[in-house]
Amino acid sequence: MDLYKQAGVDIAAGNAAANRYKALAKKTKRSGVLGQIGGFASGFALDLEKYPEPVLVSGTDGVGTKLKVAFAANKHDSVGVDCVAMCVNDILTVGAEPLYFLDYLATGKLDVDVAESVVSGIARGCELAGAALVGGETAEMPGMYEEGEYDIAGFTVGVVNRPSMITGDQVQPGDVILGLASSGLHSNGYSLVRKLIADAGLGWSDVLPGDTVCVADRLLTPTRIYVKPILQLLAAGLPVHAMAHITGGGLNENLPRVLPEGTAALIDAATWPREPVFTWLLEQSEMTFTEATRVWNMGIGYVVVTSASAVDQVTKLLEEQGETVYRIGEIVAGTPDVYFR
Known part of the structure; x- marks a missing residue:
């Protein structure tokens, strides 16, 4: 026995x-x-x-x-x-x-x-x-x-x-913020997501408005791994002043972690498209976009801060490595924080 x-x-x-x-x-x-x-x-x-x-x-x-x-x-x-x-x-x-x-x-x-x-x-x-x-x-x-x-x-x-080592100490006003597209929600904010799904009476096999796959498949899309493209970028010797992984707390909480004193991030939310899942979450939660960026990545999974003169080269290299890159903002003088315009 x-x-x-x-x-x-x-x-x-x-x-x-x-x-x-x-x-x-x-x-x-x-x-x-x-x-x-x-x-x-x-x-x-x-x-x-x-x-x-x-x-x-x-x-x-x-x-x-x-x-x-x-x-x-x-x-x-x-x-x-x-x-x-x-x-x-x-x-x-x-x-x-x-x-x-x-x-x-x-x-x-x-x-x-x-x-x-x-x-x-x-x-x-x-x-x-x-x-x-x-x-x-x-x-x-x-x-x-x-x-x-x-x-x-x-x-x-x-x-x-x-x-x-990338420490953020080279970040200065005038630098450009590049956002790398996420593969959806990644792995944050799911407690609220599940509540909103339940409140809406949706099943896992249902499809969100404007989407093409069922809720379960959309929510289980794996987090994008940015390692190989970023290592290629660093090996190329192009200026990378700071990088941020956009996880729990979104852009609002993660980007300031790599900003030195005297700098802030100014983000233009109109510079990247919004996937149907994020549109639905905004509508269902009745949150503002800024509020939502404290919970979800809202389509940007990783951020690279580079000098204005290197933007085209950095973008080209990352796109050649399969990334979708958006110029989402710039570094300005201020207290380390994120501001939306």
Whole structure:
């Protein structure tokens, strides 16, 4: 009699899941990785020729209540991308190249197929970011989560040469703010989104006005990973004075984090198109656009601040890397804040 299994923990299922993870992780292996998944710790040998003055940069995050949509839609293969994106896009803002990633998956009762689907998304996110999936943890904790639910979080380590760190100290009035298009809501504001969906009486298979896909698919669109295009930009040596990942708090809260004293951001909201999901959220919530930019990214997932003389070159390079770029504003004199016109 397996008393531990009777108590709700299935060791065999955990082992089966771990074996599936190994196959997924192999796709993400990169130079520097030592060993393989399955040990007590993961090793990484840093290339000191490429990074002679290395600064290690770390980040951790989760997916939040976007997971509730995944549970309801029984679609689990994209939230892992979100988990990676939320971490690697953050460390990218200082110019760091993500090296490796670890995940944490916790559930009340382990469903091996669901776990594999989640980790397949994590592996895909790592591929998009150029980071190796070097390990993680799957925790089965009966009584901690509702049936069919789980939580995921991630942790990444990256590196940047100290002289190349993007700190925001070069930002000055006259600089131009470029916005990179988001892939929708990314992974923020979902508690309010789910409330608005419920208040409107919409089902997950319904379609929002002006949209082309069902609500579940729209809300589960994975967060865009900006790593490779931005690293190409930095490698080109073009002036990048500051960068911001537009997550919880939107443009209003995230852009000021990289502005030095004496500067402010002036944003023209008419410079980029509004996707149907954001139009619907504005109408349903009855918020002003400025209020909404404190909750959602409103179509801009990442920001690059550059000199006015380099705007065309920076835009061209990023567009060649597949990004959609908008000139959304400029840096002006003032207190670090965001103003809309």
